Amino acid sequence: MGGSASFSFELAPELPGADRFSKYLTAAFRTMATKLWDFTVEGRENIPLEGPGIITPNHLSFCDSVFVPSALPRRVWAIGKGEYMDSWKTKHIFPAMGMIPVDRTGGDAAKAALDTAAKVLDQGHLFMIYPEGTRSRSGDLHKGRTGAARLAIRCNAPIIPTGHVGTVEVQPPDSVVMKPRKAVTVRFGAPMWAHEFGDPEDPRTLRRFTDAVMFEIAELSGQKYVDTYAGKKTETPDEPTPAPEQTSVTPRRPSVVGAHGGVGTRPTRPSMRASASSDDDETTVGVPRGRKVPATAGNAASDS
């Protein structure tokens, strides 16, 4: 089934892109997707025809934001950089495509983005967010940010895992043109609900739900999963870390409580199996006997 299947142009007067221009532009994009590319959509029946839903695709190419919306039976909104509104090239087209500009310069950009996304869902619309936060340069599927899961809980909306193949060939990284006649497939998985993953108050639920969504995306896109965030230095050591292109809805701060200063260096670990918990025996008693105080500096005083 191609992208030209039935489509409803939802009226959302409070959101960008409600005008006639947007309606025609959306239709034009959808027609173009089927005419210029070998475009296949699978699992379209998984998209709820009404009510809220969170579309979570893998992210490989700039043109993912064209193909995934074109595969949906309904309009979808997403958050984009506020800077797009400063350029005449993008300030009409992007909102018509469902982009809601959010200023990223403020102190609480993540909260503003989250509130905006929640507004879209609370009004019963579809919202799209890339759970990897940025494009994967390696081609692997990276660890998911928990923002989509937070939104799903806050707005009682399902997540629709989405995987696509072929967009990198259409528009490789750093290319500004979309090469026609390539094959692109977008697949939607069954809706997933947060309450099936545990107590919404428990932070472990967010990660459990997010990982389950990423697993489904990996199955749909055929990508290999790696448990590190995209854009981290570990992904592609030779390239500079790309700035996230999507305004995050996940607040980021280090997981440290009560500490003043850094955690310091990792202790030397002769055996990765060694650890401090009392149920652990996989250690060696390797130091000569004799002295009845531990061989650490802090206890030297007890010899007195």
Add this chain to the structure above:
Amino acid sequence: MNLADVINGHDADQVALIAGDDVVTYGVLRGRVAAMQADLNGRGVGVDTTVALVTGNDAAFVVASLAVLGLGGVVMPLNPGSPTSELARKLNVAEPLLALVGHAGRLHLGDPAVGTPTVDLIEMDSNAASAQAAADGPTDVLIVDRDPDAPAFYMATSGVSGAAKVAVLSHHNLAWVHEALGQVDPPLTADDVVLGSLPFTHIFGLNVVLLATLNAGGTIVMQERFDADESLRLVQRRGVTTLTGAPPMWKRWLEADVPDDSLASVNWAASGAASLPLELFEAVRERFGIEVVQGYGLTETSPIVTLGRGAPVRPTSVGKVLPGVEVALVDESGTPVDFGDEGEIVVRSPGVFSGYLDDQDTTEAVLSDDGWLWTGDVGIFDEDGYLYLVDRIKDIVIVSGFNVYPAEVENVLIQHPDVSGVIVTGTADETTGETVVAHVAGTATQQQLEALAAEHLSRYKRPTQYLFLDELPIAANGKPIRRALR
């Protein structure tokens, strides 16, 4: 400083210990400790002498440990129920001068296989009691001034097999916890009556239940052997305000044949040693009207890191970080992960031990130069700073790149009524790297368990192999011993 000072500064008439009908005031306790110190001194116990204590939760344990500490010695408490070979293995690490053997450990008395000279603690304690009773007026406990970093306790931390590890805890390590507990709301006070049902040979029972209560001038109601009905009757009879237990104890209290208002005097109830199931929390609240909180700590942290006290209860959390403790969740490289992500728990606090006795390699593997302890536990913080435990880092099974925490899978399978125990491990798999294996005790069939897993677990977390066993390796504290099945 000296940890033995915890018994000083309280009214002589204030009750310190209640063991059966034996009610011991602080005045009497000090007299008994002083009398036992004279006895111990005659046996060669002094500064830096190590003395092992092989007895249950009885008055003799309290008297003997304070006597040794006061003399400047080091106490090594050992589980009196351990097999002789295990006792010998642990004693061999610390090589104490003597092993004082009390009522609960009397089978070990005079056994040459113990490898350390044993002394009858029952007799010593009764002599000390007689000497105290005969003494004319109060007697001062001898308190040798020690360096704060000098060792006070050697805590054996090994499980059922493998090499024994002995954590060295200093006077300051343990005393700091008492200070910190005095700062949480509500603080422990002289009005508190604490049920001493957790073993004093374990760091929580020793430092949080026994020593912190003595330090505050409170009363400890002791039960040598755990009996659910009897302990709840004690709670009512003695007006216990603080009740602590491991999850299996809470389960038995829940089922005890006592009136539902038996816990009316309790104002703080806590569970430790293993994770408290939410259903158990809810059932206890339903029946007794109290909320059981959890905490997190290790022998190596004396033990408190987080505690469900002084903040509203979040049942599945282990509470908030205790004032004075630094906690970070870090990745492999030691970089703190983002808030809301899982990471290995690393801790720095005045309670963090100085190392394992005579074991520099293991010490260096867990303790960094700047004092951070790498716990090997994976945790996650919520927005408000409550900590939640996930699993042991080395138990994680990685399936197609995704982390599978065995505890999550175990918690699903154990819900089946015909399953009495589950241990989940990983094994190598050609296509997915690793795959999940369930070791099950019980009469449930594989089909039933597969259906349960399909209902509650993402596909990659579902076991691909089920192994049915008659019995699972479970440690004394109720924790499954996964390494035995890896």
